[in-house]
Amino acid sequence: MLFNRARIASRSLFGSLRHQLVARRDFTIAIDGPAASGKSSTARAVAQELGLGYIDSGSIYRCATLLALRNNIDINESAGDLAALINKAKVDIRVRPSTSRPAPNLGRLAVPEVQVLLDNEDVSKEIRAPEVNQLVAKVASDRSIREAVLHIQRQLAESAESISTNALSKNAEGVPGGVVMDGRDIGTTIFPNAELKIYLDASAMARAIRRWDEMNNQMKEANALQAAKGSSDSDSAPAAYPSVEKIARELEARDYADINREHSPLRIAKDAVVIDNTNLTFEQQVYTITDLARERMGLAPKHGDL
Numbered sequence: 001m002l003f004n005r006a007r008i009a010s011r012s013l014f015g016s017l018r019h020q021l022v023a024r025r026d027f028t029i030a031i032d033g034p035a036a037s038g039k040s041s042t043a044r045a046v047a048q049e050l051g052l053g054y055i056d057s058g059s060i061y062r063c064a065t066l067l068a069l070r071n072n073i074d075i076n077e078s079a080g081d082l083a084a085l086i087n088k089a090k091v092d093i094r095v096r097p098s099t100s101r102p103a104p105n106l107g108r109l110a111v112p113e114v115q116v117l118l119d120n121e122d123v124s125k126e127i128r129a130p131e132v133n134q135l136v137a138k139v140a141s142d143r144s145i146r147e148a149v150l151h152i153q154r155q156l157a158e159s160a161e162s163i164s165t166n167a168l169s170k171n172a173e174g175v176p177g178g179v180v181m182d183g184r185d186i187g188t189t190i191f192p193n194a195e196l197k198i199y200l201d202a203s204a205m206a207r208a209i210r211r212w213d214e215m216n217n218q219m220k221e222a223n224a225l226q227a228a229k230g231s232s233d234s235d236s237a238p239a240a241y242p243s244v245e246k247i248a249r250e251l252e253a254r255d256y257a258d259i260n261r262e263h264s265p266l267r268i269a270k271d272a273v274v275i276d277n278t279n280l281t282f283e284q285q286v287y288t289i290t291d292l293a294r295e296r297m298g299l300a301p302k303h304g305d306l
């Protein structure tokens, strides 16, 4: 049915419009914001609640960064070489309903799990490594690389539409097909006609504490796993993680690079709804967005005043 089919075209003839994905899909939600503001977890929960597809555009830039590191490409000297590699690479983002208990900071909401495949290799963990964090904003600032990534975004948007209803659908009666995509330029450049644009923000300290908590939980899980194996091998001990202050400085440095770059910088789209979640619970922010979306779909809100 035409109603459910994504039809995407790039307007390559129109200079500054060339990065747009002109989506004829039924409902697109763009979620942008600074690092660790909650975009990905929120977008996944919103996609699950509404039965839409989900694409984490940052993970594509992270795959590009991993390719640069693995191939010793100096991004200052040879961005074109990296763009060529990305053009040849196959990136796949798989979303499946969560199998584990929700994290304590996410309340009752189970957030779907995302697996990122680069040329069929699961790189979900590797693309979150500190070396990738440090280089990714630089990689994302290059125009030829952004163009190569756009190509992948377009392909993924097409397949996300087709998996959306069977992979994530839950309590989504009456909701049309569509996709939730998060990143930095989704509402401003990639989907300028998105039906709903959200700019998610939180204080740098709140964001750093959340990242630190994440690392702490991962460390505890790794320790428990090692203890269960009875291993005392110091080589397999998880690495120490940085202080909250150091994480905050790194997040701010990346935000500065993302806001001040020339091509598709991080900006609040003029028609975006800004949600500062410094003092919101995860459920509040997710249900605020799903109710806004339902309202724009012509459906009754489910959660009312939060």
Ligand SMILES: Nc1ncnc2c1ncn2[C@@H]1O[C@H](COP(=O)(O)OP(=O)(O)O)[C@@H](O)[C@H]1O
Binding pocket: 033, 034, 035, 036, 037, 038, 039, 040, 041, 042, 103, 105, 106, 210, 211, 214, 277, 280, 281, 282, 283, 285
């Ligand atoms: N309102 C909230 N309260 C507490 N923690 C939150 C909230 N929203 C998101 N988080 C947590 O913040 C961390 C960063 O979220 P994430 O979705 O990875 O952000 P981003 O995609 O913007 O980098 C995650 O651990 C997530 O569970």
Ligand SMILES: Nc1ccn([C@H]2C[C@H](O)[C@@H](COP(=O)(O)OP(=O)(O)O)O2)c(=O)n1
Binding pocket: 034, 035, 036, 037, 040, 057, 058, 059, 061, 062, 136, 137, 140, 141, 182, 183, 184, 185, 186, 254, 258
């Ligand atoms: N649409 C996008 C998405 C991400 N980027 C860049 C900018 C970010 O610093 C990196 C990594 O993005 P990602 O969303 O994975 O980062 P965080 O989860 O917020 O730490 O990619 C971008 O330029 N445009």
